[in-house]
Amino acid sequence: MKNLLLTFIIGCTSYSVLAQDANIPNSLQKLLDTDFFTQYDEIRQRAHTSVKAFKKLSAEENYSEEDLEIVKDAYMASAEKFNAILVGVKNDLLNKRSRKMLIRFPDAYSSKLEKELDYANEYYEQTFRKEIARVTNGEILGLSFMELLPVVIKGVKIAIQVINKFKAEVRKYNDAMLQQHLVEKYKFQEWEKLL
Amino acid sequence: MKNLISTLLFLVLMVLSVDAQETNLGNISNVDWQYDSLSKKITISYDLARVGAERYFRISVDAVIDGQPLTPSTSALEGDVGNYIRSGLSNKIIWDVTQDILFTQNASLQIKVTSKSVQPTPTPGPDPMPLPEPNLFIPIGAGVLGGGLIVAGLGNMNSDDVKEYESSCDPNSSSFNSSFVEVSGNAPSTCDLLYDEAKKDHDGGTTLSMIGVGVIVVGVGWFIKQKIDEASAIDGLRGGDDRIKVDPFYTVGSVFWPGGQIGNLGLKFTYNF
Numbered sequence: 001m002k003n004l005l006l007t008f009i010i011g012c013t014s015y016s017v018l019a020q021d022a023n024i025p026n027s028l029q030k031l032l033d034t035d036f037f038t039q040y041d042e043i044r045q046r047a048h049t050s051v052k053a054f055k056k057l058s059a060e061e062n063y064s065e066e067d068l069e070i071v072k073d074a075y076m077a078s079a080e081k082f083n084a085i086l087v088g089v090k091n092d093l094l095n096k097r098s099r100k101m102l103i104r105f106p107d108a109y110s111s112k113l114e115k116e117l118d119y120a121n122e123y124y125e126q127t128f129r130k131e132i133a134r135v136t137n138g139e140i141l142g143l144s145f146m147e148l149l150p151v152v153i154k155g156v157k158i159a160i161q162v163i164n165k166f167k168a169e170v171r172k173y174n175d176a177m178l179q180q181h182l183v184e185k186y187k188f189q190e191w192e193k194l195l
Numbered sequence: 196m197k198n199l200i201s202t203l204l205f206l207v208l209m210v211l212s213v214d215a216q217e218t219n220l221g222n223i224s225n226v227d228w229q230y231d232s233l234s235k236k237i238t239i240s241y242d243l244a245r246v247g248a249e250r251y252f253r254i255s256v257d258a259v260i261d262g263q264p265l266t267p268s269t270s271a272l273e274g275d276v277g278n279y280i281r282s283g284l285s286n287k288i289i290w291d292v293t294q295d296i297l298f299t300q301n302a303s304l305q306i307k308v309t310s311k312s313v314q315p316t317p318t319p320g321p322d323p324m325p326l327p328e329p330n331l332f333i334p335i336g337a338g339v340l341g342g343g344l345i346v347a348g349l350g351n352m353n354s355d356d357v358k359e360y361e362s363s364c365d366p367n368s369s370s371f372n373s374s375f376v377e378v379s380g381n382a383p384s385t386c387d388l389l390y391d392e393a394k395k396d397h398d399g400g401t402t403l404s405m406i407g408v409g410v411i412v413v414g415v416g417w418f419i420k421q422k423i424d425e426a427s428a429i430d431g432l433r434g435g436d437d438r439i440k441v442d443p444f445y446t447v448g449s450v451f452w453p454g455g456q457i458g459n460l461g462l463k464f465t466y467n468f
Contacts, residue, residue, distance in 0.1 A: 119315035126279040
């Protein structure tokens with residue numbers, strides 16, 4: 001009986017996961033499978049890992065409240081810059097004019113995202129990584145994104161090709177859908193949620 | 196007022212004052228300074244407060260010497276100056292003034308510390324947002340073709356037949372000479388015959404010229420469309436203000452319409468190059 005119940009629960013969970021995936025339009029899934037998003041995800045995972053490592057160390061060490069606050073603020077401000085890029089991509093996908101322009105001028109759009117990513121990365125390097133190294137006396141340096149950025153940038157043009165290929169479907173995307181599958185899924189998490 | 200400072204080595208007197216000019220961020224306070232006459236360096240201290248959740252700022256120093264503005268060179272400044280300066284108390288900037296100031300007696304010096312939002316470090320290289328080069332082949336080609344058609348048309352309009360007709364038969368023409376006019380019974384006159392030829396040339400020339408003008412208009416239109424597309428792309432991708440604006444307008448006035456009001460309705464098209 002117990003086994004039957006367990007099987008039923010597992011079955012329900014699997015169905016639920018499948019049902020959730022089925023909610024994503026094929027074109028959006030293809031877009032999220034491009035290097036831009038997969039490597040972007042890697043970037044945020046690295047940031048999360050750095051935060052978790054710092055939190056773990058700070059539980060053992062006696063860092064001042066002020067320093068803890070500084071590192072947290074540096075992370076949150078960096079996260080905000082990266083998350084703003086995702087929101088920008090979402091808005092560009094929802095805006096007819098931006099969609100048209102990014103398809104017509106993929107190089108320009110790629111450069112725009114590159115500029116934004118460079119700035120977010122610079123901010124992360126100059127604030128979070130610098131502070132984490134200072135507070136921990138170099139025990140934790142924070143993971144760098146440097147080598148991932150070119151891959152992400154390269155992925156933009158492929159992502160644009162996908163958008164171009166599925167133009168008609170992309171036109172039907174709505175805010176809630178992109179917020180759920182693009183922004184919420186790939187955004188840098190809040191400090192408190194990273195345990 | 197911190198008064199006269201004498202340098203032991205140069206026996207120079209300077210009157211210094213520090214003025215923390217608050218920017219719209221308004222988060223700098225308690226600015227103070229000290230001049231070290233031995234090292235000839237000025238140490239500026241200031242408190243930098245957070246603005247909302249933001250902790251990092253771009254700090255710059257400006258000076259005014261005897262009323263003349265001076266921006267200290269980057270190499271002369273060290274400490275809490277530049278991009279990504281964290282908010283905190285007693286931030287310090289050390290200015291090696293000898294790198295920037297030629298000492299004069301009784302020079303008055305004002306120092307301004309300003310705080311702005313951090314800015315990404317500009318990366319050297321090509322335009323970060325390259326747009327495709329405008330295709331000039333079509334507008335130039337249209338210009339050449341249109342120009343050629345107009346020249347050919349004008350040539351036709353001034354053909355020998357037309358000239359001869361005008362000089363011989365058209366009394367309204369400035370080149371008209373009545374002595375060449377022939378009159379001959381019921382048979383078609385020379386002027387009638389000339390007229391047919393001249394009209395044919397003139398009409399053909401007019402048509403060619405109009406086609407030429409049309410081709411040029413198409414070329415210019417193509418060029419303008421390209422510029423508009425480019426501007427749209429920049430506006431659309433950079434998220435800035437639109438450089439192309441189409442504003443419907445309606446105005447009501449009563450000046451030129453006796454006993455009533457007249458309205459102007461239309462579209463105002465603005466394109467900022």
